Amino acid sequence: xxxxxxxxxxxxxxxxxxxxxxxxxxxxxxxxxxNKAAFETKSVAETVKALGGSxxxxxxxxxxxxxxxAENGAVVPVAVESRLPKTQAIxxxxxxxxxxxxxxxxxxxxxxxxVSTRVKMGETSNVYALxxxxxxxxxxxKEIKVTIGGCGG
Amino acid sequence: MAGDxxxxxxxMAHEMETxxxxxxxxxxxxxxxxxxxTVTHGGKTVLSAQWGTSVSRNPFLxxxxxxxxxxxxxxxxxxxxxxxxxxDEAVIAVPA
Numbered sequence: 318x319x320x321x322x323x324x325x326x327x328x329x330x331x332x333x334x335x336x337x338x339x340x341x342x343x344x345x346x347x348x349x350x351x352n353k354a355a356f357e358t359k360s361v362a363e364t365v366k367a368l369g370g371s372x373x374x375x376x377x378x379x380x381x382x383x384x385x386x387a388e389n390g391a392v393v394p395v396a397v398e399s400r401l402p403k404t405q406a407i408x409x410x411x412x413x414x415x416x417x418x419x420x421x422x423x424x425x426x427x428x429x430x431x432v433s434t435r436v437k438m439g440e441t442s443n444v445y446a447l448x449x450x451x452x453x454x455x456x457x458x459k460e461i462k463v464t465i466g467g468c469g470g
Numbered sequence: 471m472a473g474d475x476x477x478x479x480x481x482m483a484h485e486m487e488t489x490x491x492x493x494x495x496x497x498x499x500x501x502x503x504x505x506x507x508t509v510t511h512g513g514k515t516v517l518s519a520q521w522g523t524s525v526s527r528n529p530f531l532x533x534x535x536x537x538x539x540x541x542x543x544x545x546x547x548x549x550x551x552x553x554x555x556x557x558d559e560a561v562i563a564v565p566a
Contacts, residue, residue: 350520351505391526396532419524428533431534432532433530433531434532
């Protein structure tokens with residue numbers, strides 16, 4: 318127990334030192350925004366709007382890597398890679414889930430326009446990769462068939 | 471690391487409860503899920519994400535960024551809808 322206490326204190330000291338050196342600004346560390354409206358949307362068009370777009374254009378420069386058939390809808394691996402210049406953000410949308418938007422990633426310069434994660438799907442659905450590049454909205458779509466839905470778990 | 475890029479793969483221990491599931495008594499289990507993930511390196515954010523309830527339980531995340539060197543630290547922080555937080559650090563390793 319003593320060892321654990323020391324560990325906690327040590328970590329605390331480290332964080333304070335970083336803040337004092339100006340590496341982590343207190344405001345920055347606390348500013349955790351979450352776009353509630355976007356995560357409550359029920360269609361692809363609504364999600365695009367909630368993420369600040371007026372519509373999106375299909376693009377062959379966006380690649381979705383995911384299985385054609387997902388046996389377990391609770392764990393569906395989805396990777397998205399964009400070859401669009403100035404890719405700023407990548408979002409994963411699942412058309413037939415109770416809420417369309419699953420995840421949104423901001424891609425700063427220096428980070429590859431690529432993300433890979435795992436999502437839940439309630440049923441067979443089109444999955445959209447929405448990419449914001451140079452202020453414009455683009456998407457690719459792939460249907461993933463689900464054998465056992467994963468929204469109850 | 472692969473070339474000049476750092477490969478970041480993270481597994482986060484979190485139930486990612488949707489709020490749609492019922493327990494054995496038929497009551498809805500309240501939502502409990504990670505909403506924000508931030509990854510920093512050298513004081514710069516290399517990835518920030520907002521998530522909904524449909525990211526899988528024990529979330530997996532993989533991405534790559536440029537400019538990291540072996541021995542430097544990468545910091546990952548998540549915060550969920552109840553305000554719970556966790557921060558972890560990892561040191562960039564050279565592939566064997």
